[in-house]
Amino acid sequence: MPEENIHPPHDKLFKAGFSDPAHAGAFLRSQLPEVLNSRIAWDALRLEPGSYVDSQFRESESDLLFCAPFGENAGLLYLLFEHQRSRDPWMGLRLLRYMMRIWEAWLQDHPDAKRLPVILPIVLAQNEGRWGIATRFRDLLDIPPGMEEVLGADVPDFRFRLIELSELPFEKIAGTPEGILILRVLKADVSGELLGEDVWD
Numbered sequence: 023m024p025e026e027n028i029h030p031p032h033d034k035l036f037k038a039g040f041s042d043p044a045h046a047g048a049f050l051r052s053q054l055p056e057v058l059n060s061r062i063a064w065d066a067l068r069l070e071p072g073s074y075v076d077s078q079f080r081e082s083e084s085d086l087l088f089c090a091p092f093g094e095n096a097g098l099l100y101l102l103f104e105h106q107r108s109r110d111p112w113m114g115l116r117l118l119r120y121m122m123r124i125w126e127a128w129l130q131d132h133p134d135a136k137r138l139p140v141i142l143p144i145v146l147a148q149n150e151g152r153w154g155i156a157t158r159f160r161d162l163l164d165i166p167p168g169m170e171e172v173l174g175a176d177v178p179d180f181r182f183r184l185i186e187l188s189e190l191p192f193e194k195i196a197g198t199p200e201g202i203l204i205l206r207v208l209k210a211d212v213s214g215e216l217l218g219e220d221v222w223d
Contacts, residue, residue, distance in 0.1 A: 035204055036146075039200060039204040040086055040105075041086060042069075043068060045198045045200055045204075049201050050144065061093050062091075063092070066090050067101075068089055069087070074123045085120065087101070087103070088101040099139065100124060101144060102124070102143045102144065104146065105148065106148070114158070115159075118159060142183070143180075143183070144185065147185065147186045147188070150212045152189065155184075157182055157184050159179050187208060187209040190209070192209065
C-alpha cells in the first residue's frame with residue numbers, strides 16, 4: 023500500500039511541512055539548547071530518505087531523519103524527528119530500535135568508518151494530556167536498588183527530547199510562519215481550539 027494512503031491527515035500535514043529542512047530546522051533550533059545549536063551547521067541541514075518507523079506503528083506516528091555537519095571536526099549529527107499522537111511508555115525502546123537501523127544503514131554505506139555519527143532523537147507529542155513517561159532509557163530497566171552505581175556504564179543509556187504540544191502555548195511555538203501554523207493546527211485539533219484566534223493570529 024502506498025505510504026500516502028497509510029498516513030492519516032495529521033501525519034501527512036507533519037511530513038508535508040517539516041520535510042522541508044528550513045521549517046524543521048527553525049523549530050528544532052527553538053527547542054534545543056544554545057550549546058548544541060552553536061555546533062550544528064543548520065544551513066546545511068538536509069533530509070535523509072527513507073523511514074525507520076516499524077510498519078505496525080506507521081498509522082500512529084511518522085518519522086523524519088535529518089543530517090547536518092556537527093562540531094569543529096565537521097562530524098555528522100542525525101536528527102531523528104518523530105511525530106507521535108498517542109502516549110507510549112516504551113518510546114525509548116522504540117527509538118533505540120530506530121537508531122540501530124540508522125547506524126546499520128550508515129555502516130552499509132560507509133564500510134570503512136571508524137565511528138558512528140551522533141543521533142539526537144526528538145519526539146513531538148500531539149496529544150491533549152501530558153505523557154509523564156521516562157525520557158531516559160535506563161529508567162526503563164529493572165535495576166535492583168543500590169545497583170545503579172555498580173552497573174554504571176555497563177547498561178545502555180540515552181535520553182530523548184520530548185516536545186509536548188499540550189505544554190507549549192500557541193504564542194511560544196517558534197519557527198517559520200508555515201511551521202508555526204502547522205504546529206498550531208496540530209495542537210488545536212486535539213484541544214478543540216481549531217477555530218480559535220490563537221491559531222490563526
